Amino acid sequence: MSAIRVLLADDQTLVRAAFAMLVESAKDMEVVGQAGTGREAVELARRQRADLVVMDIRMPDLDGIEATRLIAEAEDLAGVRVLVLTTYDTDENIVEALRAGASGFLVKDTRPAELLDAIRTVAAGEALLSPGPTARLIERFLRSPSAPSTAGPECLSEREREVLALVARGLNNTEIAEALGLSPLTAKTHVSRIMGKLGARDRAQLVVVAYESGLIVPGNG
Structure with missing residues (x-):
């Protein structure tokens, strides 16, 4: 099977570098690009033919929510999945990201193995949801x-x-x-x-x- 093509979108260079090292350590996935803004994430997703975008919510020049919406609505990006990363699982923006087309979310302090499993889950077409936080967010x-x-x-x-x-x-x-x-x-x-x-x-x-x-x-x- 071909490797999962992962695009990393985060405005913090060190965070992207850490995630890149983690993803590249997995034999079944590869990093095909890194974006520092939401607009760049959309452009690179198209140019690099990414399978999945690990998307930070808060980024300059188009935030993660709008970037997710553009990816979800673009015909030529059909099949590209978005996994949203957030600092807190109480972030109301997560609901907007899910409505925009994200396939799930994770908090940034999740364990490395869990992030890799999440990428595999979302890339396979499943949703990644934490029922408790999701229900609380939607209720609010x-x-x-x-x-x-x-x-x-x-x-x-x-x-x-x-x-x-x-x-x-x-x-x-x-x-x-x-x-x-x-x-x-x-x-x-x-x-x-x-x-x-x-x-x-x-x-x-x-x-x-x-x-x-x-x-x-x-x-x-």
Whole structure:
């Protein structure tokens, strides 16, 4: 299998250098570029054909949220995943990053092995979410005056709502299958169908949509 092509975006040179050394130490991934601004991250993602961007939220000349949105919306960058890094897991900007198209987030003080596993997870097309912090962030976001009012979709079946609740709690397809007495393939099919009905591009956005729509109530998951 080809190595995962990783682009590192952070405005601190030392942080980028440390992450680069870590990523290059893994046999299944390589660093194809380093960006110091959000705009540079978008340009390098396109030029270097990156598979995944490790994106800091706070950067000059286009922050990580806007850079993530541009990557997610660009047709020629389809398939490029974004893993957002933040200093604190209470950063409300994480919710905006997930809504913009990020596939997950990690705090910067995570252990090296966890960062490498996160890159593998997101590059494989899965979402990387920490259910507790994610739920707290979304709850705070929904309570803010600027939060959009989204009507709850009525298109989901009762079983799909059950599956969605488990996705919002951070369960993977195997865990959902075990919880509901389904086969993993059936669970995966349900998740894919829910994504299509709710217009979510991946599991990370599916969690946000679940809370924004009112299908899942923060604190009851």
